[in-house]
Amino acid sequence: MIRLVGILVGLGFTFVVLLTFGVGAYTAATDPATETAENVFHLHPKEDVHYSFEGPVGHWDIAQLQRGYKVYSEVCSACHSLKQVAFRDLAALGYSEAQIKAEAASKRVPGVDPNTGEAASRPALPTDYMPSPYPNAVAASAANGGKIPPDLSLMTKARHEGTHYVYSLLTGFQEPPAALAEEFPDFTIPNGGHYNPYFASLVIGMAPPLTTEGQVTYDDGTVPTVDQMSQDVSAFLTWTAEPKLVKRKQTGWPVLGFLLFATILAWFAKKSVWANAKRRED
Amino acid sequence: MSFPWAKNYEPVNPVMKFMDEKLPLPRLVYNAVGAGYPVPRNLSYWWNFGVLAGICLVLQIVTGVVLAMHYAANSGIAFDSVEHIMRDVNWGWLLRYMHANGASFFFLVIYIHIFRGFFYSSYKAPREMIWLLGVVIFLLTMATAFMGYVLPWGQMSFWGAKVITGLFSAIPLVGEPIQVWLLGGFAPDNAALNRFFSLHFMLPFVILGVVILHIWALHIPGSSNPTGVEVKQESDTVPFHPYYTAKDGFGLGVFLLIYFMYVFFFPNALGHPDNYIEANPLSTPAHIVPEWYFYPFYAILRAFTFDFIIPAKLWGVLAMFSAILVWFFLPWLDKSPVRSGHYRPMFRKFFWFGLIPCMAVLFYCGGAPAEEPYVMISQIATAYYFLHFLVILPIISSVERPEPLPFSITEAVLGSDDSAVIEPAAKAAE
Numbered sequence: 001m002i003r004l005v006g007i008l009v010g011l012g013f014t015f016v017v018l019l020t021f022g023v024g025a026y027t028a029a030t031d032p033a034t035e036t037a038e039n040v041f042h043l044h045p046k047e048d049v050h051y052s053f054e055g056p057v058g059h060w061d062i063a064q065l066q067r068g069y070k071v072y073s074e075v076c077s078a079c080h081s082l083k084q085v086a087f088r089d090l091a092a093l094g095y096s097e098a099q100i101k102a103e104a105a106s107k108r109v110p111g112v113d114p115n116t117g118e119a120a121s122r123p124a125l126p127t128d129y130m131p132s133p134y135p136n137a138v139a140a141s142a143a144n145g146g147k148i149p150p151d152l153s154l155m156t157k158a159r160h161e162g163t164h165y166v167y168s169l170l171t172g173f174q175e176p177p178a179a180l181a182e183e184f185p186d187f188t189i190p191n192g193g194h195y196n197p198y199f200a201s202l203v204i205g206m207a208p209p210l211t212t213e214g215q216v217t218y219d220d221g222t223v224p225t226v227d228q229m230s231q232d233v234s235a236f237l238t239w240t241a242e243p244k245l246v247k248r249k250q251t252g253w254p255v256l257g258f259l260l261f262a263t264i265l266a267w268f269a270k271k272s273v274w275a276n277a278k279r280r281e282d
Numbered sequence: 283m284s285f286p287w288a289k290n291y292e293p294v295n296p297v298m299k300f301m302d303e304k305l306p307l308p309r310l311v312y313n314a315v316g317a318g319y320p321v322p323r324n325l326s327y328w329w330n331f332g333v334l335a336g337i338c339l340v341l342q343i344v345t346g347v348v349l350a351m352h353y354a355a356n357s358g359i360a361f362d363s364v365e366h367i368m369r370d371v372n373w374g375w376l377l378r379y380m381h382a383n384g385a386s387f388f389f390l391v392i393y394i395h396i397f398r399g400f401f402y403s404s405y406k407a408p409r410e411m412i413w414l415l416g417v418v419i420f421l422l423t424m425a426t427a428f429m430g431y432v433l434p435w436g437q438m439s440f441w442g443a444k445v446i447t448g449l450f451s452a453i454p455l456v457g458e459p460i461q462v463w464l465l466g467g468f469a470p471d472n473a474a475l476n477r478f479f480s481l482h483f484m485l486p487f488v489i490l491g492v493v494i495l496h497i498w499a500l501h502i503p504g505s506s507n508p509t510g511v512e513v514k515q516e517s518d519t520v521p522f523h524p525y526y527t528a529k530d531g532f533g534l535g536v537f538l539l540i541y542f543m544y545v546f547f548f549p550n551a552l553g554h555p556d557n558y559i560e561a562n563p564l565s566t567p568a569h570i571v572p573e574w575y576f577y578p579f580y581a582i583l584r585a586f587t588f589d590f591i592i593p594a595k596l597w598g599v600l601a602m603f604s605a606i607l608v609w610f611f612l613p614w615l616d617k618s619p620v621r622s623g624h625y626r627p628m629f630r631k632f633f634w635f636g637l638i639p640c641m642a643v644l645f646y647c648g649g650a651p652a653e654e655p656y657v658m659i660s661q662i663a664t665a666y667y668f669l670h671f672l673v674i675l676p677i678i679s680s681v682e683r684p685e686p687l688p689f690s691i692t693e694a695v696l697g698s699d700d701s702a703v704i705e706p707a708a709k710a711a712e
Contacts, residue, residue, distance in 0.1 A: 251376070
């Protein structure tokens with residue numbers, strides 16, 4: 001009885017799903033899905049730049065992270081917040097306590113006037129998080145054509161191949177290819193939009209932020225080409241997304257080494273225990 | 283119950299004697315996973331995954347309880363509190379990566395454990411109750427994992443919660459009120475996050491309870507084995523300790539090596555980048571997909587795209603739940619007296635060339651965008667899935683001619699069994 005019911009239920013589901021397959025196949029045959037410009041012209045991130053933190057024994061390039069922080073604070077921070085990062089975290093980039101204090105004090109954060117209780121601003125302390133360039137989301141949206149510039153703290157973890165994605169996006173601004181206008185005549189770039197094939201929808205609201213060599217002055221003598229600045233800020237944003245990335249890899253090796261040793265011991269233990277069982281018991 | 287030749291617990295140490303008289307907990311352990319539990323001597327490494335699943339559960343509970351000390355179940359700060367764990371809590375990043383990857387590896391182990399059960403028909407008499415409890419554990423684990431994925435309050439958390447609770451809205455008439463009741467609102471928000479956290483904390487202990495019942499039920503008939511021939515005599519078994527504690531120890535080492543390789547070197551490979559974007563009810567991600575371990579059932583859900591009598595969405599929901607519920611009926615659908623797939627030529631072919639590719643395809647399509655050709659491929663696989671369990675299994679169990687079984691486990695292991703010769707002779711003498 002239960003098998004009969006089972007067979008009927010099974011045949012029922014099979015019938016319905018094959019019916020829906022037939023309908024889908026008919027639709028696909030008579031009305032094939034049209035390609036979209038995003039499908040055809042979207043590019044995966046370039047992966048030709050190598051970073052020091054990649055690979056199983058990766059480590060931070062402290063000088064690069066410092067350069068990247070400079071690019072962030074002089075360029076990106078005009079529109080993008082970095083709210084998960086506190087000034088005290090900069091100690092990991094090799095800055096001294098005094099430098100961090102001075103860096104924090106150069107930024108102002110919302111506070112309260114100690115005499116009147118009125119809303120005011122005060123210089124930031126090392127314990128403060130990086131302040132947002134806008135007082136609130138409405139202001140951020142209003143200043144940027146209705147789109148809030150995303151927080152960058154986790155950007156490299158929030159996209160596939162995040163580090164390469166940020167680099168590709170920063171260096172990927174270009175004129176739309178001629179083939180795009182030919183294949184998709186309806187595709188237009190709205191006012192205030194910029195063509196960038198690494199952005200999912202091909203059109204990004206952000207104007208090219210890094211455009212000229214020397215836009216940021218590097219203290220360590222590295223030549224600040226657009227490509228170099230893009231690499232450095234991508235590396236910096238990888239650090240902001242996962243400050244413990246290098247510690248994680250460094251912890252991993254001894255753990256795996258210990259486990260490998262323990263597993264080999266366990267293998268020999270198992271061998272010796274089972275050696276008795278293989279023989280016939282007389 | 284146990285076999286008559288099971289070793290008896292005989293404490294020597296006076297403390298243990300005292301303990302055994304007042305509260306025989308050491309005796310319980312001895313009989314459950316010690317020398318007092320005789321186990322078939324021929325278990326392969328596929329039998330390691332039950333113990334591994336238990337270890338995964340403990341690992342998840344331990345890391346989860348510590349994470350809960352630092353996590354804040356409030357939709358305003360949940361996302362930031364997870365980042366606080368990742369950045370400022372001592373070894374918080376390790377705990378969180380262990381917990382997140384632990385969920386994935388828990389499911390990997392459970393899937394292998396279940397499919398071992400399929401191949402060796404572990405659900406057959408006298409082990410039906412073990413199987414039924416196992417399916418209950420699987421359902422509870424799915425619910426727990428789903429609610430856990432909502433807690434970081436990223437984009438996939440939010441939209442996943444919306445899609446999964448939205449399944450209930452497919453129920454005619456009362457669907458919408460049920461969804462609102464489940465979420466405590468019209469969309470996932472603080473009320474939903476709080477109750478999911480509460481349930482996510484509570485359910486693992488329910489799972490632990492059902493696991494104890496699962497093991498209890500296992501100890502009544504004893505473990506199954508790769509031949510499917512029941513234990514007949516003492517030479518068919520070895521004591522669990524030290525034989526299987528040693529074998530499980532090695533299996534655990536290999537498991538932990540692979541698990542920690544992911545934790546330390548690819549901690550986000552099994553997750554989704556969108557979940558590092560804070561939940562935003564006004565921005566829908568391009569592709570809403572669940573975690574990989576739900577892909578096969580998600581593919582079945584999305585396979586129904588045509589309103590045949592009832593809406594397509596309701597067909598999808600019915601099929602998805604039926605896809606798991608059908609496992610409850612396996613002991614009564616598959617009536618072949620032979621357990622092991624090794625001695626069932628037709629069953630074996632349908633398992634390796636039907637069910638396994640079907641599941642692989644469903645896994646792949648469940649993670650792919652809901653576009654052609656993925657939808658059409660998953661429709662074919664869905665059809666096979668239901669045919670396999672509900673039509674093919676009942677039919678082959680009556681038409682198949684099984685291959686000859688070994689007389690006993692001892693014969694299967696050693697090539698011959700003295701009692702196989704003695705027994706007919708003894709009968710003749712009578």
